Amino acid sequence: MFSGxxxxxxxxATMVALVAGTVGFFVVLRGAAFAxxxxxxxxxxxxxxxxxxxxxxxxxxxxSGTIVGLLVFAVGGALGIAWLGRRGRHDVATALSLVVMLxxxxxxxxxxxxxxxxxxxxxxxxxxxxxxxxxxxxxxxGAACIGATVLLYRPLMLSSVLREVGEARGVRGxxxxxxxxxxxxxxxxxxVPVVGVLLMFSLMIGPAxxxxxxxxxPRTAILLTVAIxxxxxxxxxxxxxxxxxxxxxxxxxxxxxxxxxGRAWTAHRVRHAIPDGGRAEPVAELA
Amino acid sequence: MSASLGAIxxxxxxxxxxxxxxxxxxxxxxxxxxxxxxxxxxRSQAFAGHALGEVGATGGAVALLAGTSPLYGxxxxxxxxxxxxxxxxxxxxxxxxxxxxxVLGAGLxxxxxxxxxxxxxSSTTGAPVxxxxxxxxxxxxxxxxxxxxxxxxxxxxxxxCYRMLLLSSLSADLAAARGVPVRVIGVAYLVALAVAVxxxxxxxxxVLATALVIGPPASALRLTKRPGLxxxxxxxxxxxxxxxxxxxxxxxxxxPPAGTGWPVSFFVVADVFAFYLxxxxxxxxxxxxxxxxxxxxVADVAGG
Amino acid sequence: xxASPAALPEAVLGVDxxxxxxxxxxxxxxxxxxxxxxxxxxxxxxxxSGKTTLFxxxxxxLAPGAGSVLIGGRPRARRNPMIxxxxxxxxxxxxxxxxxxxxxxxxxxxxRLGVGFGSRRRRELVEEMLDAVDAGRFADSRxxxxxxxxxxxxxxxxxxxxxxRMLLLDEPLANLDIGAEREVVEVLGRVAREQxxxxxxxxxxxxxxxxxxxxxxxxxxxxxxxxxxxxxxxPEVLSRLYGQHVDVLRVHDRILVVAGADERLPALAKQAGLxxxxxxxx
Numbered sequence: 001m002f003s004g005x006x007x008x009x010x011x012x013a014t015m016v017a018l019v020a021g022t023v024g025f026f027v028v029l030r031g032a033a034f035a036x037x038x039x040x041x042x043x044x045x046x047x048x049x050x051x052x053x054x055x056x057x058x059x060x061x062x063x064s065g066t067i068v069g070l071l072v073f074a075v076g077g078a079l080g081i082a083w084l085g086r087r088g089r090h091d092v093a094t095a096l097s098l099v100v101m102l103x104x105x106x107x108x109x110x111x112x113x114x115x116x117x118x119x120x121x122x123x124x125x126x127x128x129x130x131x132x133x134x135x136x137x138x139x140x141x142g143a144a145c146i147g148a149t150v151l152l153y154r155p156l157m158l159s160s161v162l163r164e165v166g167e168a169r170g171v172r173g174x175x176x177x178x179x180x181x182x183x184x185x186x187x188x189x190x191x192v193p194v195v196g197v198l199l200m201f202s203l204m205i206g207p208a209x210x211x212x213x214x215x216x217x218p219r220t221a222i223l224l225t226v227a228i229x230x231x232x233x234x235x236x237x238x239x240x241x242x243x244x245x246x247x248x249x250x251x252x253x254x255x256x257x258x259x260x261x262g263r264a265w266t267a268h269r270v271r272h273a274i275p276d277g278g279r280a281e282p283v284a285e286l287a
Numbered sequence: 288m289s290a291s292l293g294a295i296x297x298x299x300x301x302x303x304x305x306x307x308x309x310x311x312x313x314x315x316x317x318x319x320x321x322x323x324x325x326x327x328x329x330r331s332q333a334f335a336g337h338a339l340g341e342v343g344a345t346g347g348a349v350a351l352l353a354g355t356s357p358l359y360g361x362x363x364x365x366x367x368x369x370x371x372x373x374x375x376x377x378x379x380x381x382x383x384x385x386x387x388x389x390v391l392g393a394g395l396x397x398x399x400x401x402x403x404x405x406x407x408x409s410s411t412t413g414a415p416v417x418x419x420x421x422x423x424x425x426x427x428x429x430x431x432x433x434x435x436x437x438x439x440x441x442x443x444x445x446x447x448c449y450r451m452l453l454l455s456s457l458s459a460d461l462a463a464a465r466g467v468p469v470r471v472i473g474v475a476y477l478v479a480l481a482v483a484v485x486x487x488x489x490x491x492x493x494v495l496a497t498a499l500v501i502g503p504p505a506s507a508l509r510l511t512k513r514p515g516l517x518x519x520x521x522x523x524x525x526x527x528x529x530x531x532x533x534x535x536x537x538x539x540x541x542x543p544p545a546g547t548g549w550p551v552s553f554f555v556v557a558d559v560f561a562f563y564l565x566x567x568x569x570x571x572x573x574x575x576x577x578x579x580x581x582x583x584x585v586a587d588v589a590g591g
Numbered sequence: 592x593x594a595s596p597a598a599l600p601e602a603v604l605g606v607d608x609x610x611x612x613x614x615x616x617x618x619x620x621x622x623x624x625x626x627x628x629x630x631x632x633x634x635x636x637x638x639x640s641g642k643t644t645l646f647x648x649x650x651x652x653l654a655p656g657a658g659s660v661l662i663g664g665r666p667r668a669r670r671n672p673m674i675x676x677x678x679x680x681x682x683x684x685x686x687x688x689x690x691x692x693x694x695x696x697x698x699x700x701x702x703r704l705g706v707g708f709g710s711r712r713r714r715e716l717v718e719e720m721l722d723a724v725d726a727g728r729f730a731d732s733r734x735x736x737x738x739x740x741x742x743x744x745x746x747x748x749x750x751x752x753x754x755x756r757m758l759l760l761d762e763p764l765a766n767l768d769i770g771a772e773r774e775v776v777e778v779l780g781r782v783a784r785e786q787x788x789x790x791x792x793x794x795x796x797x798x799x800x801x802x803x804x805x806x807x808x809x810x811x812x813x814x815x816x817x818x819x820x821x822x823x824x825x826p827e828v829l830s831r832l833y834g835q836h837v838d839v840l841r842v843h844d845r846i847l848v849v850a851g852a853d854e855r856l857p858a859l860a861k862q863a864g865l866x867x868x869x870x871x872x873x
Contacts, residue, residue: 094333095502103556155703162746169676216733379686578614
């Protein structure tokens with residue numbers, strides 16, 4: 001499983017995990033699980049639209065039509081969530097942006113008859129689904145994501161943890177929110193061909209949700225998140241290759257498993273009052 | 288007069304049996320989702336509302352494998368997922384959304400597996416689309432009794448717990464202080480939500496069910512602050528959105544590309560979204576009118 | 592606060608004739624006061640009296656309808672490094688992997704881009720500030736696990752680490768038990784004195800702050816009276832502010848403000864052995 005077409009898959013999968021882990025840490029920190037699910041999920045509509053325009057294997061401006069379609073709808077969805085979220089409830093904004101994009105996707109699907117088989121791999125990912133000429137745009141997008149996250153690290157932390165103080169220091173919450181959602185849009189676009197539209201977000205939130213149970217240091221947490229994401233993806237690719245079962249299945253289930261292990265560890269830590277510098281029990285609980 | 292009516296309602300619209308079933312089924316579902324959805328929005332649980340619907344894809348796939356009606360598949364899995372989310376016992380909204388997301392991820396992973404087994408077992412390539420996107424026109428007359436019964440169950444729960452549900456949705460602490468069994472109410476509400484979402488999933492598809500559960504109630508809340516009135520407004524918006532969707536989908540058979548028609552679920556979602564934007568505009572107009580009136584009053588007092 | 596300007600330490604904050612209208616209502620009317628370096632000033636007012644609105648104006652987050660705010664002699668703008676801000680009701684999620692020292696470090700350069708690799712100087716500054724608020728003990732604990740008082744001290748350190756000229760705290764004592772209250776006020780008093788920082792705290796109860804207060808600004812019905820406690824907390828002054836009869840009661844070391852005319856009150860107070868002119872808090 002390590003030769004030929006699989007080489008592309010291994011490289012793509014590793015890139016995906018690096019980006020998912022890095023961005024996912026902040027998704028979980030900001031409690032943006034819904035947005036992280038909605039943006040890739042909705043971007044599916046864009047892929048359908050691109051297929052309608054140029055056909056499944058067609059390309060736009062030299063890049064695979066699918067990726068362009070995904071990108072356009074992912075960015076559109078991110079901006080839509082940011083815009084609607086400023087004027088109304090945030091989770092309502094996310095839900096409505098999502099269903100609108102999916103509705104459009106459904107429309108495009110129905111108008112182009114010959115897309116049905118490819119839907120499955122777009123939704124749930126496919127181990128061999130990454131043609132080698134897509135690796136370059138993927139790498140570019142991935143580098144842009146990680147670069148943007150590194151650049152925004154401090155204001156992102158400040159705005160996520162102490163939003164009001166950030167406002168007073170000139171770090172406007174709305175701008176950070178929009179910028180962050182755009183990074184999520186980029187991240188999910190590059191990763192969808194491997195992991196699939198529906199399970200991409202699992203890779204973003206699972207490892208991050210688990211990693212933060214094992215350390216209090218934010219930088220350690222990010223590194224651990226990325227490490228877990230890479231491990232999960234590697235195992236998923238290997239097992240998917242061997243069993244022929246969809247890669248999305250392994251990603252989705254392991255995301256939940258990692259979270260479960262993390263929660264169990266936290267419970268153990270609390271019950272046995274393992275000292276972490278003074279206190280082990282959360283004192284302030286909000287109902 | 289009849290010519291313009293004919294332009295709006297495509298030929299044979301009122302006589303078609305699938306249309307009747309779609310209108311009836313859709314209206315019932317709109318009422319239920321309007322009522323239950325109101326609390327979903329109030330509790331900031333739109334993600335849970337979406338997740339329970341989407342995870343229905345797993346149930347639908349299992350039902351397909353087993354050869355039974357997808358409705359029961361949606362229902363079973365929605366209740367199971369709701370139970371797991373509730374059992375994880377996280378009360379903080381952020382942590383709750385995270386738990387919801389992970390349960391959804393696991394559920395979707397399973398859906399991936401089952402759909403894969405479906406296609407290899409029965410080689411039905413259209414399975415994912417049917418399960419995920421559904422269609423109101425697929426609602427047959429035979430489904431209607433089930434829809435009515437399940438809707439009644441969901442509505443009964445909401446009506447029975449109405450006061451307590453409202454209080455615990457607006458302030459859990461206050462409700463607990465007044466003796467409301469917040470946990471029990473939470474579970475009852477989740478069951479009502481699971482049923483409502485499954486019904487919506489069976490009609491406009493697992494993935495778009497969210498639109499009916501979240502959209503009309505959110506629009507209603509922008510128009511009125513009174514919960515009872517909001518439920519009514521949400522139901523009305525939902526019914527109008529669904530009926531308009533059915534009509535447009537029916538008419539679209541005559542639009543390009545001729546003979547295929549555009550999906551009804553698409554129209555329903557578009558309608559719901561349009562109403563949301565409209566309600567936002569109305570709310571903003573009222574707010575600025577109110578502000579102008581108050582500024583005028585202040586000026587009068589100051590001048591007089 | 593009312594002495595001749597030449598003898599005073601410089602004015603860090605000058606609020607002059609500030610009025611604010613929100614949704615057609617006048618929330619603040621002609622509010623004026625000054626806070627000097629090293630002074631500990633309390634902004635007292637009931638909930639909804641406009642304290643947070645006033646803070647937002649000072650921070651540059653809200654433009655006043657009239658009047659001006661000068662910080663260190665210059666007009667206030669957003670991103671003012673001279674002000675350290677501690678907002679009210681900060682919820683620190685126990686699930687966040689952030690230690691107390693990480694939160695404090697954010698106060699140093701959280702608004703700048705990039706990751707900010709820790710230099711030794713940076714680490715020393717953070718240590719120093721943690722010690723200043725007695726937080727060294729739990730510097731490496733997860734910040735969401737700390738008690739209310741401990742979290743408050745971490746937030747104060749966060750606000751102080753950037754070496755501001757003024758510290759602004761919005762209801763820092765709400766939801767704290769008496770012990771934690773005392774800790775926080777003591778830290779604030781010490782910081783004001785030792786570092787020459789102007790401290791402005793908003794609260795609805797002035798009593799925990801009395802031992803350290805240099806002066807106060809009393810806010811009621813959108814109007815303000817400023818000065819020392821003796822100058823401001825008098826029935827005549829407060830009655831004018833509230834627009835109705837107000838009594839001031841002193842019980843041991845505590846002050847109570849009572850609104851509403853009740854002729855029986857002075858007699859009752861005498862019966863109970865209290866000083867006539869006591870004030871009961873609404």
